[in-house]
Amino acid sequence: MSAAQTATEPVHAEAPAAAPVPPRFAAARRFARAFRGRPAGVAGLSILLLFTLLALLAPAFIGPDQLDVTKVNGPLLAAPSGSYPLGTDQAGRSVLLLLIWGSRESLEIGVLATVLTVVFGSAIGIVAGHFGGFVGRALMHVTDWFIALPSLPLAISLAAVLGQGSASITIAIAVTSWTATARLVRAQTLAVEARPFVERARALGAGNWQIMLRQVLPNVMPLILVSSTLTVAGSLLSEATLTFLGLGSPTDVTWGEMIHDAFFGGAFTADAWWYLLPPGLAILAVVLGFTLTGRAVEHVLDPRMENK
Amino acid sequence: MSSPSAVAEAVGAAPDPRPRRAFRVPRPGYLVTKLAAAAVSFGVTLVIGFVLFNVMPSDPVRTMTRGRPVSEAQLAALRVQLGLDKPIWERFFDYVGNTLHGNLGYSWEYQQSVASLTLSRVGPTLLLMGTSFAISVVLGLWLGMRSGWRAGSLFDRVTSSTALTLWSVPTFWLGMILLIVFSVGIGPIHGFLPTAGMSDPTLPQTGMTHYLDVARHLVLPALTMVLVVYAQYVTIMRSSIIEEKGSPYLLTARAKGLTDDAVRRRHALPNAMLPSVTMIFMHLGGLISGAVTVEAIFSWPGLGDLTYQALTIPDLPVLQGTFIVFSASVIIMNLLADLAYRVLDPRVRAQ
Amino acid sequence: MVVRESRRIRAMLAAACVSGLLVAGPAALATATAARADSSTGATSGTTLRVAMDSSGVDTLNPFTAYFNGALDLFGSIYPSLTSIDENGVPGPYLADSWTLSPDHLTWTFKIHSGLKWSDGQPLTAADAAWTLNLIMTNTVAGTANGTLVSNFASVTAPDATTLVIKTKQPQANVTYVSIPVSGIPIVPQHIWQSHVADLKDYKNDTFPVVGYGPWTLTDYQTDQYAKLDANKSFLLGAPKYDHLIEQLYKESDAAVAALKAGQLDYINGVNATQFSSLQHTGGITTAQAAGDGWTGLELNPGARTRSGKPIGTGNPALSDPVLRRAIAQAIDKKTLVAKVIDGQGQVAAGYLPPAWPQWNWTPQAGEEQSFDPAAANKMLDAAGYKTGADGIRVDPKTGKPLNLRLGIHSDSSNDSAISTYLVGWLKAIGVGVTIQPMSMTALNSDLGKGDWDMLMDSWTTGPDPTYLLGIQSCSTLPGDDGNGGNTDAFFCDPNYDKLFAQQATIFDPAQRAQVVGQMQDILYKADVDQLFYYATNKVAASTKVTGLVTGKPDNGFYPAQTSFWSYLKAAPVAQSASASSGSSTGTFVGLAGAVVVVGAGAVVVRRRRGADDRE
16 A cells, blocks of 8 residues: 555545546536535535635625724724624724634635645646656656755745735745645656556547646546645645734734734733634634545545545 | 645655665665755755845845944944855855855844754754654554544544544644633633743753753643644554555454454554654654744744744844754655665565 | 564554654753753742843843843843933933043043942952943944944043043033943953953853843843843942842743733733733732833835935835825824824824933924824815825826825834724825835835835834934935945935034033924924824833832833833832742642653553553
């Protein structure tokens, strides 16, 4: 067995080498049925849907005035009450509204960083896998070098050098997490390319790009999707960590920023648990949501992990 | 270290056994290859580090002297002293030469060499990380073994879901909560653990009292690390045990009449340990850098705290120095993991 | 086969454990060595005052090269100075019992107290002071931190052990402020330091106890952790009431507050507004606030230029228009900032010098106050030709571009970010768009020096002598033509101001000097380049077990520069109880219990395995 096989990493080296291209919808339906059979996954997905819904609908019920410190007039750092279910922050804003609004930027950074990671990582992985030889080896060497760089210090340094703000945090996360995707995708690409239908395409005169985009990519896609749900979870945690370390923009409203403000703004001293707890719990819930969903999908796609 | 990307990364970096087995090079050669690769890797790290910390033009002199009556000539002298007046290529060669001589530059914030700053911080970091690492490994592997053997049982479900939940918690936030509850005290709980630092300066800094004092200061930061980190070992061990459980050789062992316990310990465990041990080594390297937030929260005087403190200015030479130290530790541990894997896997060892 | 297998598990487990130990082993060793077996540290009998060190920490223990406040506080405690600042905020005796000034205002003669001894028993005389000052005047390295303080000195001599003569090149009013505790020049023992002149740059001064003279003697220092000091019971200005002083570093003030609440700390100087409000209602803790010794405000780039007048940087040219600057000043509601950002703990600012130093107090004349009046600001801008565009943003009539300004804030300051969000709202109301740019300290200062900014958040504090703070507004601090040098605060440059600046330095009558300084503050106020928002009070929190701390008064009261110097000196324990160790024993037991649990768990794993072996 592979040493690299753990629950957190879906290695499908010899995974569904299934019948050549079954009808799409049937596969999706089968997938949905199998997914429904995993309550943890369903729970995770529900959490994610709930938060996504909240994030999308937030502008409908939160006006800009409610988060503008010059406009709000709530008591400063007040405990939860009827009009402020989760209390207020140092500027007199409702923590509940901040929490909901924060889901927008936090999720945005998480998803954006993941998209960057996945696109870049997959590109490197597929190219490295497809072109063996010098190019492939060179790319894998570069990947190895990046793996040797400690991720958190690298992200911290990058964000410190690029300057404060969500953009640099997003880039820092992507730079530090693409390597995992690249390795996964390369392994899978190698497996896919060994299959007869790629052989056939090659024999029919398909070019490199055609093979990579038409044959390899669709077959690597499910794996990429699974790994990206786990990457989002990681990105969210990294975002919170980097923001907490003071690398975010203090004017943004994200969960990490809320914890940062709470911790460094005296909420700690004032025993303002209503300000400290919610953003952390929100991060916990969403990260857990992504992890549960990712694992469930992973299990569904790779029945070998079904061990009961 | 709580970042799953780090986990995935470490796993991704795990030596892929298949090509290695085909790779029949005698051991000394293998060692040399690996060492060379590590050296190249370190060289690349140096370049990345330099580029990273020198692309941004920065003039720390005003920050360093802010609020003090300093004349212009003094500012200029300070710039020369920090080597900021040299062209970039010259700085690069200085940097490479200096790093190889163990000289990591001169801090902007502290009037000290980065090497002596980092060196004084290595001990506390190793103490914190070593303790939490040892506890997490023992706890994680034990729980993982138990829950993997009885996959699906109540014990397994409780263990797995607790591990997963704790793993999803932002480390620094967990630390904050623990700090409030156990150090400051909240409601009826009266805080009884120290809030910050590694020792109480009012106590003598030697002898038994000192060790107990350090242990006391160690409880919360180590607990925070353990709670977040142990989950990874549970997961690895659990899935390896599950893999092994289905193997035919276990059936044979059972057929020999061995008890369930004995089968688990004698047969399943050794094989399941292999990926775990590899994984553990991979983790060791990243471990040192994993404590940035925990050390920051608890003002634990280690490398992570140093990194965190350097961020405000930002003290680029210190950030660069800690970055190099962190990278070096990852590279060394990866090398050890590779070697350990070879030693531990009988199939590879046999060659 | 089976046996071999089992040995292998154990080997593996051992490997895992050993790797853990490998990691922990050297660490324990390192800790052991770090805990220097210092003879003096063993003696911790007597009372101990535990205070939070200034959060900047100590950059070096070498007083010639240190810049950080944490270090300066320490030097104030362990090295003497010529004068101290008395409770009226003016120079009083320390090493010098008295001083006289020659009629030509060029020669100062200090009478040094006789019979003083350094902590190692060597005599402390005027020669030490002369040597220290001369070294700073002649040696560039020695002048690193304090060189400019003596740049006008012509000579410093010690004709005998109790006389110090300082001759200045030009008359200089603030000579008695040059060597004061904390913010002035510390006098060091010649017999210790003369052998380190050659390697002054690298001399760490970390041989404990550090030879000095002051209310305290430094016995131990751990970088970024703590400094331990013992009382000098024969101190000239009165013996400290405590036997030991420990300054512990907390980089985050919340950690310090947590320690205070948990009884692990006695005194914090400088808590923030939120912390102060909550500590006011915490049992066992007393709080106090004193008139602020600094201000927080906004700088506008009036057109950055070099000393010779060459424009530099990317500042928005619109801000060179005084009308726009005045409009911005009137659009900002300082009262709200005081109420919301610092929870009412401070006063609205006007004069450039803060209220902690009432001798420099200046208020705008009646009718010249810039009050919060957005309507008037809008009218003013309309009249000046700033037409409002479709999006509500005004257009600069000179360039035809919309008025969008960058606002640089310190990313590590929660006050900056709070204030900046208010500014965005208020400036929008007068048709000025604002983009907030959080920056690290270095990035911000580097942009500042190059003139690459429109608006920056700024704050300064000052000691009793305002020369430095006034100086950063003079033309001579502008950068040279190569863009280097200069420590200008906001590229302000006004010849009249510079003339007054030179004049005030030579006026020896305090009232007259204050009047000239007042005129300078008037010029600054009307220029609207440094728009001051508020003077936050200096807030302290202390355990009720400590009394006598010098805390000052909340409004115009005096506030001694050397808070740390006087506070630590005057602080006294309320009751002589061994309270320090009461909490720690419980913790030790919990720590021990934790260790026992861990070890126990390990033992169980091992034992069970052994049991299985036996059963085989």
